[in-house]
Amino acid sequence: MTGADPRDRGGPQQPLLIVDGLKKYFPLRNALGTVSAHVQAVDGIGFSIAKGETLGVVGESGCGKSTTARLLMQLIEPDAGSFVLDGDPVGRGGVTVRELRRQVQMVFQDSYASLNPRHTAAQEIAFGLRVIGKDTATAEAEARQTLRMVGLDPDLYAGRYPHEMSGGQRQRVNIARGIALNPRLLILDEAVSALDKSVQAQVLNLLDDLKQRLNLTYLFISHDLNVVHYVSDRVLVMYLGKIVEVGPVDRIWREAAHPYTRALFSSRLSMNPALRVAAPPLSGDPPNPVRPPSGCRFRTRCTLAEDVCAASEPALIPSPLDAAHAVACHIARAGSGHSLAGALANAA
Amino acid sequence: MSTSTTGLAALPPAVRKVARPPGRSFWMRLGRHLLRDRVAIVCLVILLAIALSAIFAPWLVPADPYKTSMLRRLLPPGERGYLLGTDELGRDMLTRLLYGGRVSLSMGLAPVVLATLIGGALGIIAGYFGRQVNMLIMRVIDVFYAFPSVLLAVAMAGVLGAGIMNSLISLTLVFIPPIARVAESVTTQVRNQDFVEAARATGAGSWRIIVEHMLANVTGPILTYASSLVSVSIIIASGLSFLGLGARPPIADWGLMLNTLRQAVYVAPLNAVLPGVMIFLTSVSFNLLSDSLRTAMDVRA
Ligand SMILES: Nc1ncnc2c1ncn2[C@@H]1O[C@H](COP(=O)(O)OP(=O)(O)O)[C@@H](O)[C@H]1O
Numbered sequence A: 001m002t003g004a005d006p007r008d009r010g011g012p013q014q015p016l017l018i019v020d021g022l023k024k025y026f027p028l029r030n031a032l033g034t035v036s037a038h039v040q041a042v043d044g045i046g047f048s049i050a051k052g053e054t055l056g057v058v059g060e061s062g063c064g065k066s067t068t069a070r071l072l073m074q075l076i077e078p079d080a081g082s083f084v085l086d087g088d089p090v091g092r093g094g095v096t097v098r099e100l101r102r103q104v105q106m107v108f109q110d111s112y113a114s115l116n117p118r119h120t121a122a123q124e125i126a127f128g129l130r131v132i133g134k135d136t137a138t139a140e141a142e143a144r145q146t147l148r149m150v151g152l153d154p155d156l157y158a159g160r161y162p163h164e165m166s167g168g169q170r171q172r173v174n175i176a177r178g179i180a181l182n183p184r185l186l187i188l189d190e191a192v193s194a195l196d197k198s199v200q201a202q203v204l205n206l207l208d209d210l211k212q213r214l215n216l217t218y219l220f221i222s223h224d225l226n227v228v229h230y231v232s233d234r235v236l237v238m239y240l241g242k243i244v245e246v247g248p249v250d251r252i253w254r255e256a257a258h259p260y261t262r263a264l265f266s267s268r269l270s271m272n273p274a275l276r277v278a279a280p281p282l283s284g285d286p287p288n289p290v291r292p293p294s295g296c297r298f299r300t301r302c303t304l305a306e307d308v309c310a311a312s313e314p315a316l317i318p319s320p321l322d323a324a325h326a327v328a329c330h331i332a333r334a335g336s337g338h339s340l341a342g343a344l345a346n347a348a
Numbered sequence B: 001m002s003t004s005t006t007g008l009a010a011l012p013p014a015v016r017k018v019a020r021p022p023g024r025s026f027w028m029r030l031g032r033h034l035l036r037d038r039v040a041i042v043c044l045v046i047l048l049a050i051a052l053s054a055i056f057a058p059w060l061v062p063a064d065p066y067k068t069s070m071l072r073r074l075l076p077p078g079e080r081g082y083l084l085g086t087d088e089l090g091r092d093m094l095t096r097l098l099y100g101g102r103v104s105l106s107m108g109l110a111p112v113v114l115a116t117l118i119g120g121a122l123g124i125i126a127g128y129f130g131r132q133v134n135m136l137i138m139r140v141i142d143v144f145y146a147f148p149s150v151l152l153a154v155a156m157a158g159v160l161g162a163g164i165m166n167s168l169i170s171l172t173l174v175f176i177p178p179i180a181r182v183a184e185s186v187t188t189q190v191r192n193q194d195f196v197e198a199a200r201a202t203g204a205g206s207w208r209i210i211v212e213h214m215l216a217n218v219t220g221p222i223l224t225y226a227s228s229l230v231s232v233s234i235i236i237a238s239g240l241s242f243l244g245l246g247a248r249p250p251i252a253d254w255g256l257m258l259n260t261l262r263q264a265v266y267v268a269p270l271n272a273v274l275p276g277v278m279i280f281l282t283s284v285s286f287n288l289l290s291d292s293l294r295t296a297m298d299v300r301a
């Protein structure tokens, strides 16, 4: 680690970002343009990201991972929710939303769609630098320098258009565009998911390297559990707009407490056949996020669901054994009314 | 990330492909593709010939396009030094056809250019901002769009009165709605791509994003569509003149010439069809050129 970041106001113990009560409902409009229903994409989630960590986010497609990312990026307005950036509340009386946005950048999944087809690699990176007030020549020079940082020789790649590069090269340009603006938090929304395995490994190495050199913090969204395991310090599991479990990566991998997390992991192709039968794998699709089930949203697919699961929604509460590990399941909370309540804690 | 620190030097160098010279922009590739298209070249040559001879008509043909002669009416082509004969008032056909190109080409291009600027801007704004802005603009556009373009042009020219300026205005108004619609749909498509989101993530304002990110991506399809309207514009403008709602005598205009030579179609059939041939040649050339442009756009990737 190099010298202290002048932007680091709260010290190493202060989380870089604390999010609370974040909510986004997308209105669904009928043919007449009136709002007929809402997609509950993100429904009141809260978490924190420590400085320098990689927080993995997993969950099935449509559970609200990208929406969360876009909310953090301030690309869409939350319906509710508060942010605390390095100890300072964002909004009234604290730091501005603009300040928050400046410290967060994002890399998207589709390396092709996320680059302007009419811009060269250098133009694309320089755009953001010009937006924050650098003159064209400075922006151009910095863009070339950033290309070098992501392992692309500027003499070869600065003048290339997206269609003149491979998927891995394009994703490097996307990463360069993000880090050029010197963010503290980089959101990687399925950033390596579309790449071949070998290219994926190269880009993951690059990300690891950049993280050390630039004091970055990552929010790493992926549906590839093996990759998440490899890169993450902590993992956050989402289901239908809610957080069902969050905790240190090894703990989640070894002893996930939520039936959803377990099912998710058992559907992963394990190298070890003995592990494949640990829990019944997920079947069917998640319910419609327009009308999610009452109580626990996972209950319709949960093999352990009981009446209490339909009646009340389980809160995300820290495990008695490990405060860093939180679960939203009636089974995990003694006295919740579920017949298995507390059984897991006893078993552990 | 795990604790392993991979030095940048240890990274495998990104695959180096130096086979192709990098940095060929979209427009360069488009131009190359068009230059390989024979039909496009032929059309371009025809249109250039018509345009240049219209522009330089005073120097190319010595005759006065308005000088009538009762003694030399409806001479067949080739007779008494009139290469293409004379019209019903004894004016030189070749001269009037070349001068007529001025009106017809202007009436083909000017309304389309104006409508592209206005309709394109409206469509891009509607598409980029969406929601209420889109509703407001597109609902108004749709009202006009409901009428067939020829009917609308005739009605408007009728209301405004005859004259070149008035047919230019009515043609422009006719073309704004379809161009705005195309611009809106293209812009909506481009706007939903991740690179626009990424541009917004830098904190750039809407204007800057429209100018630096949207325009280059939407002008291609908008221009392609607009180019297909040039031949329509030429035909409608000629039609208006033919109906007496466009250019007024004695202006040399192909549509008007077609009208006034109508009575002579049995006496001097060749003279009578010449303006029609010019209209046909010009509009077909524009049409084929526009088709080539569309094909060239499609194979860009
Ligand atoms: N702009 C939008 N309008 C309406 N619904 C949306 C929009 N964006 C996302 N959604 C819906 O919100 C839910 C969560 O989507 P998303 O965050 O993209 O999930 P993920 O990234 O986890 O696959 C999905 O049901 C999706 O259809």
Ligand SMILES: [Mg+2]
Pocket: A062, A065, A066, A067
């Ligand atoms: Mg997603």
